[in-house]
Amino acid sequence: MAEQSQYEELAQQLSAIGAVKRDLSRILPHDCPAGSTAVLSLLRHHGEMRMSKLAELLAIDMSVTSRHVAHVAERGWIDRQPDPLDKRSRLLSLNPSGEKLLGEISERYVEMLAGTLRDWSDDDLGQLNTLLARLRDSFGDCRSRAHHTLDSTTRTPA
Amino acid sequence: MAEQSQYEELAQQLSAIGAVKRDLSRILPHDCPAGSTAVLSLLRHHGEMRMSKLAELLAIDMSVTSRHVAHVAERGWIDRQPDPLDKRSRLLSLNPSGEKLLGEISERYVEMLAGTLRDWSDDDLGQLNTLLARLRDSFGDCRSRAHHTLDSTTRTPA
DNA sequence: TATTGTTATACTCTATAACTATA
DNA sequence: TATAGTTATAGAGTATAACAATA
Secondary structure, rough: OOOOOHHHHHHHHHHHHHHHHHHHHOOOOOOOHHHHHHHHHHHHOOOOOOHHHHHHHHHOOOHHHHHHHHHHHHHHOEEEOOOOOOOOOEEEEOOOHHHHHHHHHHHHHHHHHHHHHHOOHHHHHHHHHHHHHHHHHHHHHHHHHOOOOOOOOOOOOO | OOOOOHHHHHHHHHHOHHHHEEEEOOOOOOOOOHHHHHHHHHHHHHHOEEEHHHHHHHHOOOHHHHHHHHHHHHOEEEEEEOOOOOOOEEEEEEEEHHHHHHHHHHHHHHHHHHHHOOOOOOHHHHHHHHHHHHHHHHHHHHHHHHOOOOOOOOOOOO
């Protein structure tokens, strides 16, 4: 259990971290903004999936996800195959063109961060990444419970 | 110096942390969105200041700052006194009404985070706050150098 | 009847550029 | 001429609600 003032500080830090996100997003290609990059990145990391799963991973509404996906599909960075199990769905997957783009974006990120975080040790950055992942988990768990979401990948007894 | 893959991971963590920010912003009063809250919060923490200083602390353009400030001023949460040193400027300061609002917002943040971060220790949260502050510093320093900004609070020799 | 996904609309946040007033 | 701040406009991101097609 943490101190009250630390909660307030976290709220402020998260509010202010937006500036860092904006700095990072400035290096993206003009037709691939942050939302599109997030879609490509998740498809690379998790492989083929449906819209609903992607929306869950992005933690944004499916209507928003739908527009991001349309954007990257129009530019030929992902493929959409019919889902044999459900004709309402399509299976999304990163294609070679999307992988190439994502590779270029990763290079730019690394180049920028290697300069900006010159004085960060491997351990420092690892800790930050770990704590951010844990923070997202803590919030993600609450969201799941709040929405009474059933995990579609695991069969839960009725 | 950190590993390349950690840079990529940081970019992804920052991209995904937006969901946490959105969760936090949902508890704000309807007429005090995140941008307004950030203005009030900085005025509470740093005291009276001018627009340009506030924009620098927010790390956003002054045009945007101007609109946030107009919003909170219209609602009577801050005061704007003429700056005796420069008739183009006004000195912004949080007033009692703004302090009261900010107090309520802080309470809501603490209540929410105490639940969500139930299993976080004091040290964990302290580390996260420290690392986030350091991350902002690393980026802030780069911004300052890039823009050739002179610190207006300290007299620098010509 | 419920669910998957799309589209229309509205709101927040930000940046750029043009403008006013003062330095 | 340069700077402090405002306003207009445009673009990205998100949420809600209404809708189509399928389960």
